[in-house]
Amino acid sequence: MPAGSTVSIVRGDGKMTKAKTARKEMSRERILASAGSLLREKGISGSSVADVMEGAGMTVGGFYAHFPSKRSLVAEALREALRKSRGLLASSLAGKDGAAWVKAMAGGYLSRSHRDNPQSGCPLPATLCEVAREDAQVREALAGEIGDMVDEIASHLEAAGSHDPRSEALATLSTMVGSLTMARALAGTPLSDAVLRACRRHIERSLPG
Amino acid sequence: MPAGSTVSIVRGDGKMTKAKTARKEMSRERILASAGSLLREKGISGSSVADVMEGAGMTVGGFYAHFPSKRSLVAEALREALRKSRGLLASSLAGKDGAAWVKAMAGGYLSRSHRDNPQSGCPLPATLCEVAREDAQVREALAGEIGDMVDEIASHLEAAGSHDPRSEALATLSTMVGSLTMARALAGTPLSDAVLRACRRHIERSLPG
DNA sequence: TGTACATCAGTGAACGCGCGTTCACTGATGTAC
DNA sequence: TGTACATCAGTGAACGCGCGTTCACTGATGTAC
Numbered sequence: 001m002p003a004g005s006t007v008s009i010v011r012g013d014g015k016m017t018k019a020k021t022a023r024k025e026m027s028r029e030r031i032l033a034s035a036g037s038l039l040r041e042k043g044i045s046g047s048s049v050a051d052v053m054e055g056a057g058m059t060v061g062g063f064y065a066h067f068p069s070k071r072s073l074v075a076e077a078l079r080e081a082l083r084k085s086r087g088l089l090a091s092s093l094a095g096k097d098g099a100a101w102v103k104a105m106a107g108g109y110l111s112r113s114h115r116d117n118p119q120s121g122c123p124l125p126a127t128l129c130e131v132a133r134e135d136a137q138v139r140e141a142l143a144g145e146i147g148d149m150v151d152e153i154a155s156h157l158e159a160a161g162s163h164d165p166r167s168e169a170l171a172t173l174s175t176m177v178g179s180l181t182m183a184r185a186l187a188g189t190p191l192s193d194a195v196l197r198a199c200r201r202h203i204e205r206s207l208p209g
Numbered sequence: 210m211p212a213g214s215t216v217s218i219v220r221g222d223g224k225m226t227k228a229k230t231a232r233k234e235m236s237r238e239r240i241l242a243s244a245g246s247l248l249r250e251k252g253i254s255g256s257s258v259a260d261v262m263e264g265a266g267m268t269v270g271g272f273y274a275h276f277p278s279k280r281s282l283v284a285e286a287l288r289e290a291l292r293k294s295r296g297l298l299a300s301s302l303a304g305k306d307g308a309a310w311v312k313a314m315a316g317g318y319l320s321r322s323h324r325d326n327p328q329s330g331c332p333l334p335a336t337l338c339e340v341a342r343e344d345a346q347v348r349e350a351l352a353g354e355i356g357d358m359v360d361e362i363a364s365h366l367e368a369a370g371s372h373d374p375r376s377e378a379l380a381t382l383s384t385m386v387g388s389l390t391m392a393r394a395l396a397g398t399p400l401s402d403a404v405l406r407a408c409r410r411h412i413e414r415s416l417p418g
Numbered sequence: 419t420g421t422a423c424a425t426c427a428g429t430g431a432a433c434g435c436g437c438g439t440t441c442a443c444t445g446a447t448g449t450a451c
Numbered sequence: 452t453g454t455a456c457a458t459c460a461g462t463g464a465a466c467g468c469g470c471g472t473t474c475a476c477t478g479a480t481g482t483a484c
Binding site for chain 1: 251252254255333334335336337338339340341342345348349351352355356359373375376377378379380382383384385386387388390391393394395396397398400403404406407408410411415
């Protein structure tokens with residue numbers, strides 16, 4: 001093909017240089033991080049696109065250069081938040097295994113500091129009941145991550161000697177999510193601490209042996 | 210007290226006749242019932258005052274003759290919905306006691322039909338994560354009702370021989386609420402049925418004896 | 419019993435506001451030659 | 452190397468819309484006499 005014009009046409013399709021791409025990618029990451037915090041703190045309907053962008057140090061208009069809609073941001077931000085929060089969990093439990101791993105995990109998850117700092121914790125308690133009413137894009141993003149989380153808990157329950165590790169992992173996750181959600185809704189009343197303590201104890205007692 | 214004048218003065222303060230009061234009270238009940246269904250189906254932010262009023266067969270403007278704000282409607286509707294849903298539960302479990310009561314309750318709560326019909330079920334899974342961000346009026350309305358629910362479960366766990374009935378009651382409720390919330394968020398995936406089944410089993414296994 | 423008047427639950431249009439999204443524009447960063 | 456031009460991430464104002472709330476009004480239901 002002939003040189004000059006063709007090259008510029010091809011570039012007109014390929015578009016950006018590496019440097020520009022990298023800078024845009026960084027903005028995208030800042031938007032996702034801002035959305036991750038805001039979603040965990042205020043939920044889906046409580047997090048406006050304008051607030052997310054402000055949290056990322058930008059203004060509203062720029063948003064649609066990165067995401068086609070709020071919906072798709074929510075799907076991606078939740079997926080990333082879940083993945084990162086699972087990574088944090090894993091590193092804080094490094095060295096532990098089996099029953100000790102499960103016990104330490106429940107202890108961290110069902111703690112006052114997790115209850116009182118939703119913006120940096122697990123995204124499930126803050127968003128799950130809204131997710132039930134979202135479309136497939138958002139729901140599927142969560143389903144995959146939840147599956148992975150269940151697998152991880154199940155592997156440790158199996159190491160601990162559970163007869164039905166996958167089923168018990170689902171119950172453990174349900175108990176933790178339900179407990180933290182209730183503890184937050186009841187914050188300020190004596191029941192809030194009580195529900196955290198009760199579920200910590202319950203999970204420990206349910207461990208094999 | 211003297212008849213005529215005094216009565217009318219008293220009435221001028223009391224304002225309405227019994228018939229009018231009764232009719233207004235019926236409208237109020239219809240608004241509360243409509244709000245109860247809508248809140249359980251679409252959550253707090255998903256339920257507009259106009260939709261609630263339409264569900265009650267009226268138009269928006271009339272709302273403020275019954276409630277000073279959406280907030281106070283939400284508080285009262287949630288309280289009533291919780292009370293009624295607990296009443297329904299009690300009547301469906303009539304005759305049962307102790308472990309059988311708990312087992313039957315978990316079976317009904319963690320059923321597909323409860324998952325698929327939020328509008329007539331327990332208000333907690335649909336609203337709890339939003340309630341955490343509401344003001345004291347709404348949160349206190351729920352705290353009281355949750356306390357009563359825990360007491361009821363605890364009394365049956367005690368009859369079943371539990372060593373720590375109140376703590377186990379809190380864990381049971383957390384597990385049920387968490388499970389149903391997850392099952393709804395995961396509706397359409399195989400994990401949805403799995404989480405209900407897993408928690409039913411878990412609660413049965415956790416019963417004393 | 420009949421008539422003039424009072425009450426007030428409910429109507430429906432309007433209010434200001436924040437939302438998700440669009441768009442003309444800017445200016446920093448790059449390419450072509 | 453220097454200059455003219457192209458790209459496009461990000462700006463900021465505007466869009467239509469639905470929200471919670473207000474308000475002038477209506478008409479059914481009651482009371483006074």
